[in-house]
Each structure stands twice: as C-alpha cells, then as structure tokens.
Amino acid sequence: MRGIAHGPGASLRDPKLFHKLSKLNVLAQKPASAKSRIWVLESLHDWLSYGMIKVGDVSKAVLQGDRTHCGFVSLFEAKQKVLNYLHEDLLHKAGVLESDRSLLKEASADHAAFRSHSGDGGEVTWQARLQKSGILIFELLEDLVYGRKFDHGIRQAAKLGGTPEQVFEQEPVKEAWQAIVREIAKELEERNALQRKAEEEPRQEEEELATVRKAPTSFPLHSASYWRAVANQTVRTYITLVPEPKTQEGVVTAIEQSSLKSIAGTQGSDSVLVFLDMDSLGESQGPGACKLLRRKFTADLPLLRKLIQGAMLARGSQKRENSEATRVVEGDLVMIHDGLGHPGGVKEAKNMFRLSSAKKEADLDSEVREVLIVFDDESIRQRKQRVKGSYTSHTTLLVASAAPLAQSVPERAYEHHPGHTTSNIVHGVKALAPADMWFASRTDKIALLTPDRCVDITAEAAAKAGDATSVPESIFSAALLPVEFFRDVLRGHAAKGMLDLSASQGCAAQSCLLERLPYVGFVLSEHHAKRLEVQLTQFIVDEMQREGSSHYRPEAAQATSAGNESAEKHASGGNVQPKKKNKKQEDGQEETQPKKKPKKTKKDEEEEAGGEENEGEETGENKSPLPW
The missing domain is CATH 3.40.50 (Rossmann fold)
Known part of the structure; x- marks a missing residue:
C-alpha cells in the first residue's frame, strides 16, 4: 500500500494480529468503500508501528465497535473525512495561501507522506517555506488526523453521523482553529501593508527626486533640505547614469x-x-x-x-x-x-x-x-x-x-x-x-x-x-x-x-x-536610474555628517542633528528635557568649542575651491545625471 510508513514498533505483518479471520472480516466489510478500506489499514499499521496501540489491543470488538462505543474503523473513517474537509474546503475558505495549501496537501496526503515530512525522523526543512499559520495548520492536522489528541471528540462526532463540521464545532478544536484564523488575518494585513508600501515607493521616489533636484537656494540656508540639494548637486557633478x-x-x-x-x-x-x-x-x-x-x-x-x-x-x-x-x-x-x-x-x-x-x-x-x-x-x-x-x-x-x-x-x-x-x-x-x-x-x-x-x-x-x-x-x-x-x-x-x-x-x-x-x-531602466540617484544623494548626505570624510560639512551635521531634535520635540509634544550643564558651564567659565575640521589634502582644497553649493553651476542648475 502506498501509505505504509514503517516505524520502530509492530506492523500488520505481526502473526498475532490476524490469527482470527473475524478481524479480517471486519476490516473487509465495515469500511464504506475500497478507498476507506485502504485508509483504515494504513491508519492501523501506522498506530502499531509508532506504538500508539499494541497488538493485544486490536480485537474484533475494538475494530467494529458497538452502540455505545465507536470502533477503530469508524474512527479512522472520520479522520479521513476531516482531512479531506480541511484540504478541499476549509483551508481555501479561510484564505490560506495557495503555496501553503499545496505544501500542506503534499505533506499530509497519507501516513507515509506525513511521517516523511514530520519530526519523527522525517525531513522538516520544507516547513521554512510555510507562513506561521501554515505551521499551525500542520500541527492541527497532526493532532486531529495522525495523532490521538482529539480522538474523544472525533468518536462522539462519528457516533452522531461523522461529519467534519461536527468535529470543528467542539470547543477544543474550535479554539485551535480560531487561533489559526486570527493568524491568517494578521498575515493578510501584513501582506496588504507591504503591497501598499510597494505601490507608494515609486511615487515617493519621484517626489523625493523632484525635491532634491531643486537648487539649494530654494531652501533655507543650512537647513536639512538645503544640504540634500547640495548632496544631489555633488552626485550630478560626478555621476552620469545612462539607460543601457x-x-x-x-x-x-x-x-x-x-x-x-x-x-x-x-x-x-x-x-x-x-x-x-x-x-x-x-x-x-x-x-x-x-x-x-x-x-x-x-x-x-x-x-x-x-x-x-x-x-x-x-x-x-x-x-x-x-x-x-x-x-x-x-x-x-x-x-x-x-x-x-x-x-x-x-x-x-x-x-x-x-x-x-x-x-x-x-x-x-x-x-x-x-x-x-x-x-x-x-x-x-x-x-x-x-x-x-x-x-x-x-x-x-x-x-x-x-x-x-x-x-x-x-x-x-x-x-x-x-x-x-x-x-x-x-x-x-x-x-x-x-x-x-x-x-x-x-x-x-x-x-x-x-x-x-x-x-x-x-x-x-x-x-x-x-x-x-x-x-x-x-x-x-x-x-x-x-x-x-x-x-x-x-x-x-x-x-x-x-x-x-x-x-x-x-x-x-x-x-x-x-x-x-x-x-x-x-x-537597466529609468526606474533604476531614479532610484540609484536618490540612493546616491542619501549616501552623500550621510558622508557630509561623517567626520573624516572628504565630504564632511559641520553645518550639515548640525542641520541634521537640529532636524532630528525638532522631530523628536514634535513627536513628544514639546516635552524635550534640556541637556544638563556641568558646573563650569553654569558659571560661564567654559565656552563651547566647535569641533575641529579634518585636515584637507591639496587635492581636496583644489576640488572644493568653489564650494559644493556651486557645483551644480558647472553642469546647469537643474541638470540631472539622466540623459533625458
């Protein structure tokens, strides 16, 4: 049989298991179809192999059941219905990703597939491709279908007709499923947020590029926007981007x-x-x-x-x-x-x-x-x-x-x-x-x-x-x-x-x-060029604030620092604590000394003779590194 998984315990080949034909007769006559009969035999073999039941526990009465007790055959058939209900109906309605549904169906198709994809000596690295909700679903499948955690409720549902819906109406199973539904909703919201962000990014880049390409004189002197415009002029002085x-x-x-x-x-x-x-x-x-x-x-x-x-x-x-x-x-x-x-x-x-x-x-x-x-x-x-x-x-x-x-x-x-x-x-x-x-x-x-x-x-x-x-x-x-x-x-x-x-x-x-x-x-494209220009502009802005860089400007670092403090003050409603002064500062005995500028090489002095604010004049005030 395709779904046979050999564990460390007994198996259907044990001579003590079917020494009476009455047991075989139950397995032959009780299942509703040939497909159910195969599933029942696979389930029985799986439980025996992994020590979930012993050979001595398998009797005609246990297999067949009676008016008050649900036998193994009915239990296994109910588990099969639950498995089919999950894959064919419930997961799709809950909004589980198609990729997760495909992986879960492959990993839980039968007992052999489940054992080869679970922690019982199987390969589990495939679970890294699942969403968190997919992992929770696989754990629920294990408890419902291949384990015995919810067997009491499944037996009760089987005695009432054995519909999968009755199983999921029981409180323990319902709670586990609701936790999965909440996780699916959370993942959907995260994907929607990423999609909105992805749609907004090109528009934001267009707006940002239009802003930084303005002349520095369009902004207040030494403001953060002023230095971003200066940085963009530096980029346009040295960098030319051409679509291939x-x-x-x-x-x-x-x-x-x-x-x-x-x-x-x-x-x-x-x-x-x-x-x-x-x-x-x-x-x-x-x-x-x-x-x-x-x-x-x-x-x-x-x-x-x-x-x-x-x-x-x-x-x-x-x-x-x-x-x-x-x-x-x-x-x-x-x-x-x-x-x-x-x-x-x-x-x-x-x-x-x-x-x-x-x-x-x-x-x-x-x-x-x-x-x-x-x-x-x-x-x-x-x-x-x-x-x-x-x-x-x-x-x-x-x-x-x-x-x-x-x-x-x-x-x-x-x-x-x-x-x-x-x-x-x-x-x-x-x-x-x-x-x-x-x-x-x-x-x-x-x-x-x-x-x-x-x-x-x-x-x-x-x-x-x-x-x-x-x-x-x-x-x-x-x-x-x-x-x-x-x-x-x-x-x-x-x-x-x-x-x-x-x-x-x-x-x-x-x-x-x-x-x-x-x-x-x-x-490779205009979109590539625009994004690269924005990134390079930000790179120069960062270099202007880094002491030791040939692009370092103390005023740019102070403007950015002031901008951050202003943003922090605005975010906190203006309740920003002033920095503590030491005793000398309180007495007016110590003056704040500006940071020393790094020594400039001869090459830097020659290249910065006109100042970076005027670098754009060499190529035109609003000239872009793009050829159009």
Missing part, C-alpha cells in the same frame, strides 16, 4: 557623448577603468531572491560583445572585421567580474578579446590577467539561510590591458585589503551583506530590471508561491563586491574615471563619489 542602449552602435554613441569622452589614461602612469559584473545584468539567485527561483538570467555572448566591445570602440579601440574590437586601447583597463552565478564566465570573458571568426585556441589580442577574489568566509556564510554542504568563496576578475599590467599602471598597495595591484589575488573581501541590498516587490522589481532581464519561475513554483508576489525581494541578489573593494581598485590602478557597464545598486558609483572621480554607469 539596445544596440552596440547605441553603446558607442552614449559613451562618446559622456563625461569620459575627453578623459584618457597614460600608459604606465594612470588609467580609465571599464568594468562589467556578469551577475548584475539581470535577475539572479542569492539572499532575499524570489522564492523557488531555480534559474537565473545568463549574459550570452551577443550581450557581452555589445557592452564590452562597444565600450572599447567608444574608447578608441581599432574596429576590426564584423565591427569587433578586441584590442584594449592604451591607458584603459577592462575588468570583467564573473561572479558566483557564472562558473564559465572567465572563458566567455576571454572570448571578448578574440575575433569571433578566430579558432578557439588562437591567441588573445589583449594582455589578459586573471585575479582571484577570495571573500571573507563569515560574510559568505551570512548570505545563506542554511549552510548545506560545500560552498564557493571566490570569484575571478579578468583584467585586460594593451600591455602587461605591470607596465600599464604603477604598483601600489591596497588600502582596505592585503596585497598589491601586481598580485593575482585579493583576499579578505567582505561580501555585500543581505541587509545592504536593495529590496522591492516583485512588480517593482520587474519594472526596475525590465521583463527581458527577469526570470519566469515554473508553473509549479508559481502555484506554490501563490500570493507571495507582494513579498519584498532583493533586486540584485547576486551582488557581492562592496565599496571598499572598488575604492582599492580605483586607487590601486590610479584611475582617472570609471565606465561601469553594470551599475547595479551603485557600490562602484559610491566609491567614485568618495574618490571624487567621474563615473558613467549603464542602468
């Missing part, structure tokens, strides 16, 4: 018209970086990704050629047959990160520096170097909900140049990681934490990544996911490289600017802002 063109010709045109058009590196002295992260070109797996996602967006050769070779052509590389560019121009460094999601990415990346018509074993037309990036083990483990089996803690960065790397840029030591630029390994890199990732609803995520760069889950997975589309998902789930890594890359290779073909969530852009370098990044 559809063709290679569009890539060439966009880069030739960007702020990097007149910036060139000098062989052996400095460089311009061209960077691409394969894991940031579309939807992928990773922390907070879409549940049940079994595939990822894979960058194919045409897409890589469009971006890499289009960028090389725009930067001055020679056009060869079929409009291909395989030789990096002097002064440029092309870096391609394969990521964890592209195990064959290094091979694909090398093909960018070889003509498509060339043989596979042909030499590359540029100097190519593989740099191993080894991540901090704990940072990789924190990105996993459960660590099962072995895992990978390294990726590869392919660096292509016109001449050997040692001749292209001077050797420098990294600041945030051990090692030098001439080494072929960077270790101790802390992978991006899940808390630092962007999150959005499924609908908003598709709008940001565009449908072409998202992955459709299978029909089976969609049925299990049910109404989970409002649950926030990480957008760039496979993003790994932090700001500190990009700062070391920029400083170590003496970068004068950066062309990022996969802007992602802006870690490279943040590093360019910290180094005050021009940055041009390809984004």
Whole structure:
C-alpha cells in the first residue's frame, strides 16, 4: 500500500494480529468503500508501528465497535473525512495561501507522506517555506488526523453521523482553529501593508527626486533640505547614469557623448577603468531572491560583445572585421567580474578579446590577467539561510590591458585589503551583506530590471508561491563586491574615471563619489536610474555628517542633528528635557568649542575651491545625471 510508513514498533505483518479471520472480516466489510478500506489499514499499521496501540489491543470488538462505543474503523473513517474537509474546503475558505495549501496537501496526503515530512525522523526543512499559520495548520492536522489528541471528540462526532463540521464545532478544536484564523488575518494585513508600501515607493521616489533636484537656494540656508540639494548637486557633478542602449552602435554613441569622452589614461602612469559584473545584468539567485527561483538570467555572448566591445570602440579601440574590437586601447583597463552565478564566465570573458571568426585556441589580442577574489568566509556564510554542504568563496576578475599590467599602471598597495595591484589575488573581501541590498516587490522589481532581464519561475513554483508576489525581494541578489573593494581598485590602478557597464545598486558609483572621480554607469531602466540617484544623494548626505570624510560639512551635521531634535520635540509634544550643564558651564567659565575640521589634502582644497553649493553651476542648475 502506498501509505505504509514503517516505524520502530509492530506492523500488520505481526502473526498475532490476524490469527482470527473475524478481524479480517471486519476490516473487509465495515469500511464504506475500497478507498476507506485502504485508509483504515494504513491508519492501523501506522498506530502499531509508532506504538500508539499494541497488538493485544486490536480485537474484533475494538475494530467494529458497538452502540455505545465507536470502533477503530469508524474512527479512522472520520479522520479521513476531516482531512479531506480541511484540504478541499476549509483551508481555501479561510484564505490560506495557495503555496501553503499545496505544501500542506503534499505533506499530509497519507501516513507515509506525513511521517516523511514530520519530526519523527522525517525531513522538516520544507516547513521554512510555510507562513506561521501554515505551521499551525500542520500541527492541527497532526493532532486531529495522525495523532490521538482529539480522538474523544472525533468518536462522539462519528457516533452522531461523522461529519467534519461536527468535529470543528467542539470547543477544543474550535479554539485551535480560531487561533489559526486570527493568524491568517494578521498575515493578510501584513501582506496588504507591504503591497501598499510597494505601490507608494515609486511615487515617493519621484517626489523625493523632484525635491532634491531643486537648487539649494530654494531652501533655507543650512537647513536639512538645503544640504540634500547640495548632496544631489555633488552626485550630478560626478555621476552620469545612462539607460543601457539596445544596440552596440547605441553603446558607442552614449559613451562618446559622456563625461569620459575627453578623459584618457597614460600608459604606465594612470588609467580609465571599464568594468562589467556578469551577475548584475539581470535577475539572479542569492539572499532575499524570489522564492523557488531555480534559474537565473545568463549574459550570452551577443550581450557581452555589445557592452564590452562597444565600450572599447567608444574608447578608441581599432574596429576590426564584423565591427569587433578586441584590442584594449592604451591607458584603459577592462575588468570583467564573473561572479558566483557564472562558473564559465572567465572563458566567455576571454572570448571578448578574440575575433569571433578566430579558432578557439588562437591567441588573445589583449594582455589578459586573471585575479582571484577570495571573500571573507563569515560574510559568505551570512548570505545563506542554511549552510548545506560545500560552498564557493571566490570569484575571478579578468583584467585586460594593451600591455602587461605591470607596465600599464604603477604598483601600489591596497588600502582596505592585503596585497598589491601586481598580485593575482585579493583576499579578505567582505561580501555585500543581505541587509545592504536593495529590496522591492516583485512588480517593482520587474519594472526596475525590465521583463527581458527577469526570470519566469515554473508553473509549479508559481502555484506554490501563490500570493507571495507582494513579498519584498532583493533586486540584485547576486551582488557581492562592496565599496571598499572598488575604492582599492580605483586607487590601486590610479584611475582617472570609471565606465561601469553594470551599475547595479551603485557600490562602484559610491566609491567614485568618495574618490571624487567621474563615473558613467549603464542602468537597466529609468526606474533604476531614479532610484540609484536618490540612493546616491542619501549616501552623500550621510558622508557630509561623517567626520573624516572628504565630504564632511559641520553645518550639515548640525542641520541634521537640529532636524532630528525638532522631530523628536514634535513627536513628544514639546516635552524635550534640556541637556544638563556641568558646573563650569553654569558659571560661564567654559565656552563651547566647535569641533575641529579634518585636515584637507591639496587635492581636496583644489576640488572644493568653489564650494559644493556651486557645483551644480558647472553642469546647469537643474541638470540631472539622466540623459533625458
């Protein structure tokens, strides 16, 4: 029988169980149908196997029952009706998610399925995919159908006709079910709140972006809004965001018209970086990704050629047959990160520096170097909900140049990681934490990544996911490289600017802002560009308040502090306790000294000569980093 589960106890094979044919006759004649007969035998075997009854307790009278006592056959049939009633009617009416209903039905289809999915030696990790209400339902199923907690009430209902509704009208079962109903209502309210928030976020971003793009003079001097406008001008001074063109010709045109058009590196002295992260070109797996996602967006050769070779052509590389560019121009460094999601990415990346018509074993037309990036083990483990089996803690960065790397840029030591630029390994890199990732609803995520760069889950997975589309998902789930890594890359290779073909969530852009370098990044959509501009503006606001930062402004820190105190006073109805003064302050003997400003380097003094308030004048008062 399909539902047989073998426990440590006795079983139907015990010779003492059916030494009298009268017991077999009851099991053959008493059940209402062949399906019920199978269920009764499975139930009897399950109880014997797991020690819930003993062989000596099974008699003809116990199986059959009488006018005053409900026998095992009637009891088991009533349990079967309760199970069917739950799955076919009650759970759907209560509003249980389709994904939970599917999982619960699979885990409690029969005794064998239940034992293999429960704590009696079975696999229980599947329960992590359930809502809390789903776990409570599974526990109720165990008590009602596969356990003996509510057997007294089920026997009474069986004697009265055995309808499942009568079972759920009994007080103990009713209380347990009402607790589940309350939890379902709570979860529904949480999902609705998340959905409302997801719908409001794009509108809030639009309004916030319109506000921060205003000139600083539109706000009171040194107010919080004033400094946000100054921060946005700083972003627009250094950062240019361009929606990814559809063709290679569009890539060439966009880069030739960007702020990097007149910036060139000098062989052996400095460089311009061209960077691409394969894991940031579309939807992928990773922390907070879409549940049940079994595939990822894979960058194919045409897409890589469009971006890499289009960028090389725009930067001055020679056009060869079929409009291909395989030789990096002097002064440029092309870096391609394969990521964890592209195990064959290094091979694909090398093909960018070889003509498509060339043989596979042909030499590359540029100097190519593989740099191993080894991540901090704990940072990789924190990105996993459960660590099962072995895992990978390294990726590869392919660096292509016109001449050997040692001749292209001077050797420098990294600041945030051990090692030098001439080494072929960077270790101790802390992978991006899940808390630092962007999150959005499924609908908003598709709008940001565009449908072409998202992955459709299978029909089976969609049925299990049910109404989970409002649950926030990480957008760039496979993003790994932090700001500190990009700062070391920029400083170590003496970068004068950066062309990022996969802007992602802006870690490279943040590093360019910290180094005050021009940055041009390809984004996947207008929505992506707007969200990234808002995030970068907030990043500069935070840097203005951080002592030691090259963007630090004491007035900005004071304005934010005053704004927080005002908000706190408003929230508390004006009852804010003043800070206590020491004795010297009360006597007027001690004056409050302003905090010392950090020493500025010569580079900072030159760049800040005009003041950040006037940085927007270089590109126009309200000019945006977006090209439209």
